[in-house]
Amino acid sequence: MQLRLAYAGPTGMMVSWNTQAKLEQPTVHWGTSPHRLNHKSTSNVSVTYPTSSTYNNHVKIEGLRPNQLYYYQPKHIQSGEVYSFRTSRPVSIYEPFKTAVVVDLGTMGKDGLTTHVGAGAANPLKPGETNTIQSINSAKNDFDFLWHVGDIAYADYWLKEEIQGFLPNTTIAEGAEVYERILNEFYTEMSAITATRPYMVGPGNHEANCDNGGTTDSVHNITYTVGICMPGQTNFTGYRNHFRMPSTESGGLGNFWYSFNHGMAHFIQLDTETDLGHGYISPDEPGGSEAEDSGPFASYMNQQTNWLQKDLAAVDRRKTPWIIVGGHRPWYISAKNKSSTICLECKDVFEPLFLQYSVDLVLSGHVHAYERNAPMYNYEVDPADLNNPKYPWYITNGAAGHYDGLDSLTRPFQGYSRYAQDTAYGWSQLTFHNATHLTHDFIASGNGSLLDTATLYKEHKTTCE
Template sequence: MAHGRWHMARLGLLASFVFPAWADAAKQPEQIHIGIGQLAGEMTVHWSTIQESQSASPGDSVVMYGLSADELTRNSTGISFLFQDYGIELRSFRMHVATMTGLLPNRVYYYIVGGNRTGWSQPLSFKSHPISAGDVQSRLPMSYAVYGDLGDYNGQTLPSLLAEARKGELDMVLHVGDMAYDLDSDNGRNGDAWMQDIQPLAASVPYMVSHGNHEANRHFNHYTQRFRNMPSNSGTITFPEYGNVPNNWWYSWDSGLVHFVTISTEVYFASPLAQMVAEQHEWLEADLGAVDRTKTPWVIVLGHRPLYCSCDADCDSFATVNRMGLKQPDGTFKYGLEELFYKYGVDVFIAGHEHNYERMFDVSPMWDPITPWLSGITTGSTVDPPATTHIITGSAGSVEDHEPFTRPAPKRTAKRLNTYGWSKLTVYNASHIYWQQFQTDSAQPPSTWGQVMDASWLVQHHHGPFALHPRRDQVDNSEGKGLHPLDTSSVDMSFFKTGRRLQMQCKHAGHDQELACSDPSLAKQLVSKGRWQYTKLVDAAKPADFV
């Protein structure tokens, strides 16, 4: 890529960045989003120019950037490629990727993307990432928005996320799969609209992604192409839809005190991708084994489908496959993710897929062939847990609405919620991180919007392989297997600011009928405050709604 100074006269721009007539808004770059680069001091940017849909020319792929919006003194020329949607209209248009290099740490940079022929974006800005250990210490605490399953329609978390970004409260976004619902819907126009909707967030904060089942069409064509700016360090992938491209299905990067790893939980469920299961497993073991825990003590893995959950049959089927691996002819399992998490001491695994929120404690491997969803054993710890902590945050909002908890809470579960919301991970130092879940459900009273529904410190003084953890022996003596001694259809709500935990069963025959709780005073209180949380309970007798 070429770098250097460009004079304003050469660009045909005024020094004040008043854009000329040819920079028509309809022709300017759109769907702009940034990502962490492969090397320190880098930030990548990806955008589209829809007006080139019938053009085979390479287009303009320039990013100009600098420490002042009035002095964009540096430039980088990236790459352009023709994106092909495979819907009935066979739409195609240009996508562009460029890299800003040589960034000073922890500084606000301004940038524009585009070129003379395609027009330029409006000035945008971001804060560069820390580089040295000293930079990291001066930047702490660092905060990450985390969520999965965010659609274009009913994307109820987006206003809250945009507000958080405008306040400068986010250092990065981690999206664990399922986007737009779907990126390829309406010949890809739904994906275009969603990418435009998230641009105010994704163009100012690195937007790091994993793919989910809703991206699977045509070998994840839309996901693979729309996020070509991810810091791929796992080679390339090749499919007819897009040829040989950098692998953004699984990759890793460092951010502050965290080594993040994105994995594909989806390769386990498509027979044409079966060979990729072994490839990813081999790469993941090498990546986890090479982490320098003195530099990045925290290791957090991101993927779409959970290894443990408690909502429905997914927790027996898909979760078992990702957790244990592919079943072999002799009855054993191979290429399971949990064995690697335990072997290399992965601190947290974060997933989506289930359209709810479930924070779990540490879960050590313990296979239960009779009731697979109750596999694992926990010490119930948030301080020096001797195994990986599992969290599901798939309630960002989409056309598929909520996903009910149809099963009781296992002992490994610390908190379950079924309202729209997003999670925030804040890293304070090498031993302490703080986790929060914010409620953004428009069906709930306005006074509860933005309320913290769950919060917990996670403290770890012994990063590394869990087989060497000083509390490892306590796992064998733990009684943390099986179910909580609660009503089988209970859901923990915690809507009240006092943090009161409401676990009394409440049912009603329909949304227009009177609520009936085992505690009449609770029913009256819920109705008077309008704090109803509707989900579907599927049991052997008949479907019922419960709160």
């Protein structure tokens, strides 16, 4: 069933789920009581793609009240269970809330991160260790929604896992089924969270195609490229079919860039994988090192950055003081300075707008480790640090966990680094206390301990409600 939710504007909720057969009219029954689902919303969106084993059904429920608890049930589910969701919070500078953030979170269990790995991989789970999906699920009553800023499921690792002896070998053609199986396993695992908490997602490089940007079998001296991918497993096809993010409501584009308000914060999801614009020849391949063979998706040059500027300019900071941006690839990170790791093109096109419109926090991943940096601009650290800085605060947390484990950060850490670690799986929690204080926590998935915490103070000028 793979049930998942997504905000669809202040008075809407997108309900998505998968079925083995096409539905002529996907239907969701809903209401304010679990015993009286007396409303019905329908659509004609039941879509699939070549090699997919399921149909993705999407129904938007509209006309809801903000911050209201509703109960719902898709029509074609076997369990008969009634689920619930709460709509987004209205604009308010007074109501505190929390949200969870992950990047680089992949499949857990027999086809992903577990207590053993194949030859050449590292960082398996310890026996009995809680994985990130389990950790977030145990804490879901504490946060309003889950934000996944790229690299979802890691189904494109299927060939690497076979080469390393972690999964049984198949033919390249049969690999298409393995890829889809891993996707289905991941979304099924996530349903424990995403059936009751909106799941907001962004594109990462591992959504692009079936082959991890290229995979090498060193024993047999074979390098595989995107050319092995079956129809339907290139160009972000699964990602584009599986989700319906609020791009229509925010003037964005598909599941690639969009924004939404939630209480005292404005959240922006950016696309660091395609459509960077500004004259870059291969915006779908930052640095030109990863053969993603994907995009562009925009209708014209600079469409994403033009949208970003318009979106930022429209935020009324007197009522919505916080602006939080998520984009998969970092540009400030204690890692080797190579194009597949550090996205200088992203820095060039996005950073000036972040400064111009006083973005508060920028979240990224891609590097499978955790690093909290100082607020900064163009490699210059804000002298105020977290005490009312003028520059955006940068945090990279790609340590959520998947089959390939963690990356090693480069030591000594960069001068702008304030805390970094590359030995534990974990996820981020944001706490919006009020119009001036925001706390970021890095939580260890294995035992729920707090590995790092920091609070940002900003003198936002707000108006009374």
